[in-house]
Amino acid sequence: MKTSVLVVGGGLAGTSAALFLAWRGVDVTLVEKHPGSSPHPRAVGFNARVGELLRAVGMEDRLPPSRMTKGFGVRRVRAESLVGKRFDETFWTPPAELSDIEYSPSTGVGVAQDRMEPILRDKARELGADIRMSTRMLEFSQDADGVTAIVQGDGEPYEIRADYLVAADGHRSPIREALGITRTGRGYMHTSRSVLFRAPLQEYLKDGIGQFVIDDVGFLTTYGDGRWVLMLDDREYTEPELREKIVRAIGRDDLEIEIITTGRWTISAGVADRFSAGRIFLAGDAAHTLPPSRGGFGANVGIEDAHNLAWKLAAVLNGESRPELLDTYDVERRPVASLCHQQIFARNDGHNRGTDPEDAPLYDNYAMHYGILYRSSAVLGAGEELPPAQRPEQWNGQPGTRAPHVWVGPGKSTLDLFQRGWVLVADHPEWEEAAQQAGVQYERVEQLDVFGLSEKGASLVRSDGYIAWRSTDLPNDPSEVLRAAFSSSSAGTR
Template sequence: METTPVLVVGGGLVGLSASLFLAWRGIPTVLVERHPGSSPHPRAIGYTPRTLELLRAVGVAGRVPPIPPGFRLRRARVESLAGKWFEESPWTPENARKSTLEYSPCTGAAVAQDRLEPLLRDRALELGADIRLETELIRLEQDAEGGTAWLRRRDGAESTLRAAYVIAADGHRSPIREALGIGRTGRGHMRTVRSVLFRAPLDAYLEAGVTQFQIEQEGFSAFLTTYGDGRWVLIFSDDQQRDEATLRAMVGKAIGRTDLPVELITTGRWELSALIADRFSSGRVFLAGDAAHTLPPSRGGYGANTGIEDAHNLAWKLAEVLAGTSTPALLDTYDAERRPIAWLRHQQIFARNDYKAEAAGASEGVRILDDDAMEFGQLYRSAAVLGAGDDLPPAARPEEWAGQPGARAPHAWVDRGGERLSTLDLFQRGWVLIAEDERWLPAAKHLGIEAVRIGVDVLPSEPESLRKALGLEQGGASLIRPDGYVGWRSVDLPEDPRGALTDALAALRR
C-alpha cells in the first residue's frame, strides 16, 4: 500500500492550490482528479489581490497577467452590446471615506480558470507534488491514524493509498462530504441555468471599461461577460436545453447584430446556490472550496478566491502538525477560522444589489462592508490567535486594525540589503517576530523562529508609520503566523520578553 502525508481529492483551483501550498512547504502530497484536465467551460475568471499575494509567495504570481491598478469590475444593464445601454450598477455603494492607502503589492488578475489551473499544476509539479489525472477516488475510509483511499485509473487499474490527512476539494456535490454525513445550511439552491461559451470579435464593446452585461429585452433575459481572451459566455436565466441554431440566434440577440463570425465552443449547466457546510472537518478529513461552501458568482470574487485561501490556511497548519512543531489540536482552528469567513461572504453577497432580490431573508440586518475590509481585513478568531475578542467586527480596513491579532499583517515597503520588498514578502514561510528593540532577539533565537528587526534587518521609508501600522510602541513586537496573519502582539516591551514570547508561541501552537 502506498502512503502519503496528505491526499488531495479534486484537481480544480482549490485542490491544485492545496497541492501547491503543501508542496511549497515541503509536504509530500498526492492529488487525484478523475478528469484528464481542466473543464473546457471555464468558470472563475477574477482573482483578488489577496489571492495574488498567496501566489506571489509560491512563485506563481509572475506568470499570471495582472490587471491594471485601480481596475474595478463594472456591470451594465443593456438591451444588447450594440443596442441601448441603460445604466451601470455598482457592486458596493460608493464610500465617501474610501481610503487612498496602498494595501497590497499586488493587483488582482482576470484570467480564465482553464488558463490558471495549468499554471498552478505546473508549479506544484516543479515543487514535487504527485498529481494523478484520470484517477478517481472510489472509496474512502478513515480511522484515528488517517484515511485509506481506493483509487481507480481510467484504464481500470485500481490501487490503495494510505494518507495521514485528506483534503476534500471535490466540488459542490462532494461525495466525500456526503459520505461523512455533513449537512449544509444557507440561502440554498437558487436556480439552475444553462450557458454557451463562444468566441467572437467583440473587443470594441469593452472600450468603455464595462465587462459584464445584463441583457434585458422583451421575452429575453441573460447575462453576458468576457473571459478577456476572445471568449465570451452567455448565461441564460433558465434550464432549457437549446440546439445549435437556437444558441446562435440567442448569441446574436445578446450582441445585437448578426454580421460577426461566432464560434460556439461548448455549453454548460450551472447550479446557483449558497450553502455552507455545517462543519469543515471530520476526523482527519477537511473540506475546502465548493465542498465546504458554494456561493453564487459575484463581483467580490467570493467563490474561487475564498476556496484558495481555505487551502492556504489549511496547508500551513498541516505542515506544522506533520513536522511535530504543533499539536493536532491546531487543525481544529481551520473550521474556527474559515467557516465564519464563508458565512461573512454569504451574507455580503445577498446584502448587495446583484443578489439582493434573491436574498430570501439571508441578508436581513446585514451592513455592507467596505471592499478593502473584505479583501484585506477579515478577522480570524480561534485558539491560533491571542487577543481577538468577540467584541471586534468581522472585518475592517488594515489601518483600522493597526496590527490587530487575527488580521492579516499590513503591507508596507521596506529596504532589505538594497532590495525593495513588501513586508508581506517577509512572511508566509514560517513564524516571524517583527520588532525594533534588540531585546526580543534572544527570545526568538531561543525558540528557533525568525526575527526581523525594524531599522536593522529592514529599513522602512517611514519607521514610525510601520510601527503605527503594526500597532506597536517602540519596544513592542508582533508575532506573524506562517500564513501572514498576526497571531500575537506585545504593544510595548514586557519585563520578560523571552517568557512572554515563549508562552505566546506555545499557546498558538497548542
C-alpha cells in the same frame, strides 16, 4: 502507496492545496477524475489577496494582472445590447468608497479558470506534488492513525494510505455527504444555461464595463481573452437558437462567431456545518458553495481555505505543532464562508430576485479581501466584541488579521518577510534576543506604526502571514513572554 496528505479533487481548491503543501515540503498526492480542466471556465477574477498567496510561492510573474479596477470587480450595466443603448450602471449597495491606501503589493490575477488550473498544477508538480489526473477516488475510510482511500486510474483500483485527506471534491462533495456533514444557507436558487463563444468584440470593452445585463436575453460577460459567455434561462437550445441569442445580445449580425461549448449551472448557496471530521478536511466548494458575486467569493475563498489548511498540516506533520492546531481550520475558515454568504445576500448582488437584501452590516471588498478577522486558539487577543472584517488601517495590526503591507525596500513588501515560518516583527535589540531564544525568525521593520506598535512593541506573525499576538510594550522578560505566546498560539511541541 503511502502519502502524507491525499487531496481529492483537482479544481482550484484542490490544486491550490497541493501547491501550498508541496511548497511547504509536504509529501502530497492529488487525484482528479477528469483528464484535465473543463473547457468551460467559470471563475475569471482572482483578487489581490490570492495574488499575495501566489506571490509568496514565486508565481506572480507567471500570471497576467487582473483587469479589475483596484480589485473591485468589473463594472456592470443594463443594456439594450452590447452595441446598443446602455442604461443604468449597477453598483454595490452602497458603492464602495475607493481608498488611496495601497493595501497590497499584488494586483490580483486576470485569467480564466481553465488556464489558471493548469498553471497551478504545473507549479505544484514542479514543487514535487504527485498529481494523478484521470484518477477517481472510489471509497475511503479513516481510523485513529490515518485515512485509507481506494482510487482507480487507467488500470486496477489501488489503495492509498495517507495521514490526512483534503476533500476538495466540489459542491456536491461525495466525501462531505458520506461524512454526513449538513449545510446551512439559502440552498438551491436556480439553474442557468450558458454558451461560451469567441467573437471580435474587444472594442466594446474600452470604457471598463465588462458585464452586461441584456434586456430580454440574459447576462453577457467576457473572459478577457476573446471568449465571451452568455448566461441564459434553463431550457434546451438548438445551435441556431444559441446563435440568434448571441446576435441579439451583441446587437450586430455581421461578426464571425465561434461557439466553443455550452454549460448548465446549478446556482446555490450553502456552508458546511463542519469543515472537518477527524483527519478529513473540506476545502473550496465542498465546504461552501457561494453563488457568483462581485466580491469574488467563490474560487478565491476556496484558495484561501487551502492556504490556511496547508501551513497547519505542514506544522503538525513536521512535529512543530500538536494536532490541536488543525482544529483551528474549521474555527477560522467556517465563519469566513458564512460571512461571505451573508455579504452576497446583504449586498443585493443580483441574487435577491424579487426580495429585499438581507439586513446585515455591509463590509466592502477592502475589508473582505484584506481585513478578515480570525478568532481561534492560534490567535491571542481577538475578542468577541470585534467586527468580523474591517479595512487594514482600521485594524492597525490587530492580532487575528493579515499582517499589513508596507514597502520595506525596493519591490519588497512586509508580506515578503512572512510565510516560511513564524516571524517576530520589531525594532528593538531585546526583542531580537527574545526571538532568538524562542526559535522565531526576527525581522526588523522600521514602519511599526502600521502594526499599531511603537519601537517598544513587537508582533508575532504566523506562517500564513496572520498576526498571532502582539505586545505594545516591552515587558520585563520579553523572552519568556514571547515564548509563552508562541507556544500557545502555535500549539507548539517545544
